[in-house]
Amino acid sequence: MSLATTIIVLFLQISLCFLFTTTASPPHGFTMDLIHRRSNASSRVSNTQSGSSPYANTVFDNSVYLMKLQVGTPPFEIQAIIDTGSEITWTQCLPCVHCYEQNAPIFDPSKSSTFKEKRCDGHSCPYEVDYFDHTYTMGTLATETITLHSTSGEPFVMPETIIGCGHNNSWFKPSFSGMVGLNWGPSSLITQMGGEYPGLMSYCFSGQGTSKINFGANAIVAGDGVVSTTMFMTTAKPGFYYLNLDAVSVGNTRIETMGTTFHALEGNIVIDSGTTLTYFPVSYCNLVRQAVEHVVTAVRAADPTGNDMLCYNSDTIDIFPVITMHFSGGVDLVLDKYNMYMESNNGGVFCLAIICNSPTQEAIFGNRAQNNFLVGYDSSSLLVSFSPTNCSALWN
Ligand SMILES: *[C@@H]1O[C@H](CO)[C@@H](O)[C@H](O)[C@H]1NC(C)=O
Ligand SMILES: *[C@@H]1O[C@H](CO)[C@@H](O)[C@H](O)[C@H]1NC(C)=O
Ligand SMILES: *[C@@H]1O[C@H](CO)[C@@H](O)[C@H](O)[C@H]1NC(C)=O
Secondary structure (H helix, E strand, O other), X not given: OOHHHHHHHHOOOOEEOOOOOOOOOOOOOHHHHHHHHHHOHHHHXXXXXXXXXXXXXXXXXXXXXXXXXXXXXXXXXXXXXXEOOOOOOEEEEOOOOEOOOOOOOOEOHHHOOOOEXXXXXXXXXXXXXXXXXXXXXXXXXXXXXXXXXEOOOOOEEEEEEEEEEEEEEOOOOOOOOEEEEOOOOOOOHHHHOOOOOOOEEEEEOOOOOEEEEEEHHHHOOOOOOOEEEEOEOOOOOOOOOEEOEEEEEEOOEEEEOOOOOOOOOXXXXXXXXXXXXXXXXXXXXXXXXXXXXXXXXXXXXXXXXXXXXXXXXOOOHHHOOOEEEEEOOOEEEEOOHHHHEEEOOOOOEEEEOEEEEOOOOOOEEOOOOOOOEEEEEEOOOOEEEEEEOOHHHHOO
């Protein structure tokens, strides 16, 4: 993986859901309607295979992980970014008002017998999602059949799943067909799986190759070496999975969040699969950077990506100290150097993979920092669990 491409994809990220913030939005109906759908989720489960766990195959693409799923009838395969930081699952959809160049064919709803445009007070329901980096998708909401795999060997069929049919989408990479929203909002894919799958999912990212994302019983992360920290789901910031970061250690120097504006008791950092790097608010971020600077004796270099990361001229990652993230409940994740430092495209420069954010933006625990942990989300128990794992070996 290379630094420049990673940064290009940084924007793919999170997920501030600005649904219906525009004046074109219908006055009401959407949120209400989704809540209604959720309350009906149990009826969906009775239509699917009881006891089996849904899963999907995933593939690493430079800096994000794509999930393969099937849309419509007959099933049409798409590969879309796994994003635990956003809600709406969308794909580029014909007819395009403005679609980005996509390698795979674009989904054509007119060819699917199960596609149904959603109605809001007698007209179609527009949606818009604006992501962290100013990328966006706009289109109309629809209900459609989504099909995943399941451990029973039978397909896991989700009829009448709410998706976004994206007609005007900003630039994303041609290998992406859209986004899979997996936050805890009412219309995310995991919420729409229904009552038997109460927000259980797990993934194990390795920064290469293929892997799987599991849902339901098979997504429970337990056993020796597993550590769990409390997940905070607040209505003030709906959808995000927050964790509490108590401190970061740089080598043996422990930098507490306590006493800084970053400190919180009910979540201060969003865990996100769709963001590559890790983001801290600038004041705390600077403390961490200073601790790294204190250890590293190599010559400073400019950030080749222009993101103002802390970079050094070096041919090796060995110059850097080990970073440990201390989450609440004594969850100390000792991170591999690969998780926290990255080499430039052309080599010769290594940078700390932590970006300093404005204090008004979310702090984010990104996917690179989560490498080689089996990460399990459990929204019923309000826990996120981590198991140090060789993720490449797990999926072989
Ligand atoms: C479930 O959905 C049906 C229509 O499909 C609706 O009539 C019913 O009121 C819903 N039940 C709940 C509890 O929302
Ligand atoms: C697509 O949406 C963007 C952002 O709102 C807008 O500026 C642009 O005009 C739209 N493109 C078309 C072709 O409607
Ligand atoms: C992880 O597993 C892969 C594939 O089995 C193997 O090649 C690699 O050496 C392992 N890494 C470590 C650190 O054990």
